[in-house]
Amino acid sequence: MLPFDLNRPLFALTIGEFVQLNEKIHNENQKQTPKMGLNDDQIITSIKGLAKFLHCSVPTAQKFKNKFPEIFHQTGRIFFVSKSDILSAMK
Secondary structure, three states, X not given: OOOOOOOOOHHHOOHHHHHHHHHHHHHHHHHHOOOOOOOHHHEEOXXXXXXXXXXXXXHHHHHHHXXXXXXXXXXXXXXXXXXXXXXXXXX
């Protein structure tokens, strides 16, 4: 339970109360969010990184990305793919 009145408007919180509220929300989100189990060195986030991992040119890496779109998770220009997914797609 929070140590302040829940009927008070949000703009009337003190800085300390606001920090406590943010910490509580952050801690709850950390408990609910499952860990991916992948380190940053196991995730590729760019075409240049994919080309470096595959030891090929950037256009060839783009062709690979277009050939296997189901393993790439893309939002705008940024995409995420794990190295294990790439290796399993190549088999």
